[in-house]
Amino acid sequence: MASWATRQAMKLGAMKLLLIHQNFPGQYKHLAPELARLGHEVVALTPKVKKPALWNGVKLLPYAISGGSTRGIHPFLTDFETKILRGTSCYQAALALRQQGFQPDVILAHHGWGESLFLKDVWPKARLGLYCELYHLTSADFIAFDPEFSQIDSVTEPLRIRMKNLNNRLHEEVMDAGISPTRFQAGTFPEHWRDRITVAHDGIDTDLVKPDPQAKLxxxxxxxxxxxxxxxxxxxxxxxxxxxxHVFMRALPEILRRRPHAHVTLIGGDEVSYGSRPPEGQTWKQIFIDEVKDQITPEDWARVHFLGRVPYDRFLSMMQVSRVHVYLTYPFVLSWSLLEAMSAGCAILASDTAPVREALTEDDTGWMVDFFDRAALVDRLCALLDDPATRARLGAKARSFAQDTYDLRRICLPQHLAWVEGLAARTPRAPRD
Structure with missing residues (x-):
């Protein structure tokens, strides 16, 4: 009997696909090579490479971003101007590709940086499938969830956020289908988008990310x-x-005091991925180290290990030696690291916020705590550290849930391939005037 992948290739037929991602492969890390392996012609346009290359069967083609931000432009337009610059630059590269005879049946794009704004003008008959990561909302849970770091001008912040969605709104007009990794993320988009958005996670390799009693870090x-x-x-x-x-660091002195033998290990860089930037010349990492360090003895501080950004195998070892993994987040995009911690069989203590509740169930696959309640964070962390039976139960259930819901090969990749099949069968939407 033919394999599932072979049957899928037969259903799809040989296609030409164009993938767009400013940091390729990004969310297409597994999908792009699998499409190429199934016999499709897969081309990726990305500014990440400087010259054409072949990666896992995918033809990588570079494009350069032309132009720069306008000095003195209205602050509400700064974000959109950067997306226009990327969109027009990618458009020029697409024109050159069309002149070489390339006509994609399907275009897959992470539209968050604006690159795919004008691709339907180049190939109006292509089907455009978007990675719908997040629609920016103006409710208090989004723009004022953490009062300490909310924008000072709360009156005009909703206006800026609404303008930030210009890129989303223009893409909606030409999107044939979308895909979101979680229900929470799909739910941020307006209702008139949602009938075209499929929820399917990118997938976790649960065969690789698994418990290892012999792990060392x-x-x-x-x-x-x-x-x-x-x-x-x-x-x-x-x-x-x-x-x-900041919540974790402010809890750190009490954690170290109550857990005299614990080692606290942190992975993460010094830059800003989301939200407001720290004062000029500073990093959030150092700001909160400085805030709490005087409350911690040198002996206790020696048990705190900042590892920075690490190779994946070291990250995996950290998950495998973890006794309790702490995960905190605003109502925002769910981190892969939480799902990988679940796959590794970690006992997890996480913030009781909407995206987390989609993956964790209290006292079944983990424990949850109010994001701002540092005392409860410390108390529940200590209780979990003192209860090996509960840790084992939570870790086993978390791994089982990850395998049943987020497994890459058995669950998520087939869902993405089926989504591409459905996208290819759609009647393409043309650009609107």
């Missing part, structure tokens, strides 16, 4: 941590308030 000063150590883990792409870094 080297931290500062050459110390090796194992499953025998009391390890508390915390991970952000960048250490910043949107992901609760």
């Amino acid at each position: 080297e931290v500062t000063q050459g110390r090796i941590l194992t499953r025998d150590d009391e390890v508390i883990t915390f991970i952000n792409r960048n250490l910043e308030p949107y992901r609760g870094y």
